[in-house]
Amino acid sequence: MLNKNPAWRYLVVIAMLLICMLYALPNLYPEDPALNISAARGAVVAExxxxxxxxxxxxxxxxxxxxxxxxxxxxxxxxxxxxxLQARDLAKNVLGSNYITALSLAPATPDWLAxxxxxxxxxxxDLRGGVHFLLAVDMQAALDKHLTDLVSRFRTDLRQAQIRYLSVNAGPALAQVVIKFRQADDMHAAVLxxxxxxxxxxxxxxxxxLSLQVSLSEQRQREIRNYALEQNITILRNRVNEIGVAEPVVQRHGADRIVVQLPGVQDTVLAKEILSATATLEFRLVDTDSDLAAALxxxxxxxAELYYHNDGTPLLLDKRVLLTGDHITDATSGYDEYSQPKVSIKLDTAGGSLMSDASKDVVGRRLASVFIEYKPGSELNADGTSVLVKQQEVINDATIQMRLGRDFDITGLSSPAEAQHLASLLRAGALIAPIQIIEExxxxxxxxxxxxxxxxxAIQWGLVAVLLFMVVYYKAFGLVANIALGANLILMIxxxxMIPGATLTLPGMAGIVLTVGMAVDANVxxxxxxxxxxAEGRSVQQAIHQGYDRAFATIADSNITTLLVALILFGVGTGPVKGFAITLAIGIITSIFTAVVGSRLLVNLIWGGRRLQSLPL
Known part of the structure; x- marks a missing residue:
């Protein structure tokens, strides 16, 4: 029969509405202002x-x-x-400087929903408050670092292949390495x-x-720039996650910019310290020949120089540094064969060569890993920022069992939390390219x-105005449109x-207001x-059927063009513009669904399949 729908369609729509309503419920529970307090260096807070x-x-x-x-x-x-805010200042005084205290907003969602x-x-x-930074990445420094790595790699490869050369240096032109030879045969072998x-x-x-110029292709240069940008984004995200900032935003902005937004953080000095924090390692041999008591x-x-373990034990180390953390490209935490925490270190080509050359003649001696971190001190710079103080301690020392290379492990750590924290800090200290804050x-x-x-x-007043207009102008059918509009808001929220990366911004709320007005267009x-x-004399059931079928093409045309604009805004926009595009796109899709499918099911349920002479329209 005309305008009658099977039960499964109603069940599917009701199920979708109930699921969205369930996931929209947490928004009725406001978030609590909170403090996230963690111990420094990955330690655990005691009871x-x-x-x-x-x-x-x-x-x-x-x-x-x-x-x-x-x-x-x-x-x-x-x-x-x-x-x-009062509790944050009090917590700092009670716990001291060995703890990190961060402002956040903790969700108050009931456990059964969570x-x-x-x-x-x-x-x-713009809705939660916090700090916004625009960072510029020095792409030329990334290219220079890659060229330096190439120079070291070429020297090693040529020596291993027994190809004689005069020099291998970065060329006068950008992204170029120049290799000079004594004989043409050597250059030909190097080319092969x-x-x-x-x-x-x-x-x-x-x-x-007698000379060979090695240049990077445009494709390789783009890959290096993209890698530097993405790696810096990952490093910055690790930094802000380390202190527990609620829902931080670290995303790409153009070819060489990074946007960092820290919701809940109101202290720009603290935020700058988070972004500029650095940590690295130095590897030194333990001096076992000198008198430790005399040094104390x-x-x-x-x-030799006097250092201290993290447990306070003194140790004499050689002044000569075998390797610095500048050559660390990656650090991951894990467990060794004895199920003890460790940090696996990966070095670049130059660092691997240095470590290999330095360790081949000292097998059997103890090698110490010195952790170096710069923390804000009590003194201030001219611009009001804290002067960074160098802090260093020995985190482990172990006997060199064999010649080391690009990959090796740091063991002897006190806990898995310390290993994870150390790996995070080392990655954070290994920025591929320098960054500079250009806007805050x-x-x-x-x-x-x-x-x-x-x-x-604004949403409430817009909703009330639309509801009243639809009821006054379309009577009972206006009530159907209003029910569909309410379902549309539930679906949107x-x-x-449910979308992991979706963020509601102030322009996003404007998109919701706009959607409230646009959602009834399809019903109109x-x-x-x-x-x-x-008016053309068709029966009530034919009019309902033809009305929905013939209006669908117009509804689709008008909404698809708007949806395309929203997708373009999402693709090219950033921050608030992207937030507006997300809400607009979701609102368009849900409004089409509720108007074409939802309201039709409701109209068919009430008036469909019945012998009627008129409609309350």
């Missing part, structure tokens, strides 16, 4: 520290919702942002060797056949709260909450088409 915090908060009359110890870190929840992965929508910087190793290298022979008394040997903005939490209130108010087209069909 007594939690007790001390609770007692200090109670003594200072700071209302605390809860203080939890989760995975070795403290999560303290508060009722307001003012109490959160168990199915339901979380509230992620809010952008290098061309077989890498086909993206451009080899140019000189006229006298102030009589240091000429060729701070958005206060009060402004973000005001933006949310104004945005919600549910989908936005359908209802007007039904009116036209009735």
């Amino acid at each position: 007594h520290s939690v007790v001390e915090l609770e007692q200090a908060f109670a003594k200072a009359d700071i209302a605390v919702k809860s203080v939890q110890l989760l995975d070795g870190k403290v999560l303290a929840r508060f009722a307001s942002a003012e109490q959160q 168990a199915i992965g339901a979380t509230p929508m992620k809010l952008g910087l 060797l290098l061309s077989g190793q890498d086909r993206e290298l451009l080899l140019t022979e000189s006229q006298d056949k 008394a102030g009589q240091l040997p000429v060729n 903005r701070t958005i206060g939490p009060s402004l973000g709260k005001e933006n949310i209130e104004l945005g919600i108010s 549910g989908i936005m909450s 087209l359908i209802f007007e088409r039904i009116r036209e069909e009735l």
Whole structure:
């Protein structure tokens, strides 16, 4: 029969609506201002520290919702942002400088919703408050580093192939290495060797056949720049994740820019220290010949320096540094064959050669790994930032069992957490290319709260206006359109909450307001088409059927063009523009679904398949 639908269609639509409603529910629970407190160097916060915090908060009359110890870190929840800020200053005084205290917003989602992965929508910087940085990446430095690595690699390869050469140096032109030879035969052999190793290298022979220019192709240069940018993004993301910043945004912006947004962070000095923090290693031999007691008394040997283990044990090390952390390209934590924590180190070509040459004659001696970190001190620079103080300690020393190369392990660490933290810091200290802050903005939490209130108010007033218009103008069919509009909002919020990378920004809220107005356009087209069909003398059931079928082409045409614009905005835009594009695109898709499918099912359920002489339209 005309305008009758099978039960499974209703069940599918109801199931979709219920799923989206379930994942939209966490947005009804506002997030709590919170503190994330973790111990420095990957240590674990002790139980007594939690007790001390609770007692200090109670003594200072700071209302605390809860203080939890989760995975070795403290999560303290508060009722307001003012109490959160007071608690942060108090926590720093109670715990000291060996702990990292970060502001965050902790979701208050019930456990039964969290168990199915339901979380509230992620809010952008303009709604939550925080700091925004635009960083410029020095791409020329990335190319120079790659050329330096090529120079070292060419020298090693030519020596191993027993090809004699005069010099291997970076050329006067950009992205070029010049190799000089004594004989033309040596140059010919080098061409055969290098061309077989890498086909993206451009080899140019000189006229006298004694010089070879090795250039990087445009494709290789683009790959180097892209790798430097993506690697720096990964490193910066590791840095901000290390201190527990809630929902940080670290993303690419153009060819050589990186946008960093830290929601909840209001101290730009702290944010700069996070981005500019650096950590590295030095590898030195242990001096076992000198008198340690005399060194502790102030009589240091000429060729040694006094260091301390992280447990306070003194140790004499050679002044000569075998290798620095500048050559570390990667560091990962894991376990050795005895199930003890370790950090696996990978060096670049130059570092591998240096380590191999330095360790071949010292097999059997002890090698110490010195951890070096720069932390803000009490003194300030002229611009108000803290002067970075160099801190160094021995994290392990082990006997060299064999000649070392590009890959080796650091063992003897106290815990897996320390190994993971050390690996993270070493990766963070190995930026592929230098970065420079070229723009910074701070958005206060009060402004973000005001933006949310104004945005919600705009959505509410827009929704009320549309609901009243539809009821007054289309009567009972207007109620159907309003039900579809409500379902549309539920679908939008549910989908936005389910998408991992979706962030709601202030322009995104404007997109929701725009969608509220646009969502009824499809219903207006359908209802007007039904009116036209009735005016032409068709029956009620024919008018409903033809109205939905013939209006669909117009609805699709008008919405697809808008959807294409939203996709283009998402592809080329960044930050708030991308947030607007996401909400607009989702709103278009859900509005088409609710108008064409949802409202039709509802109309057919109420008026379909019945002998009617008129419609309340």
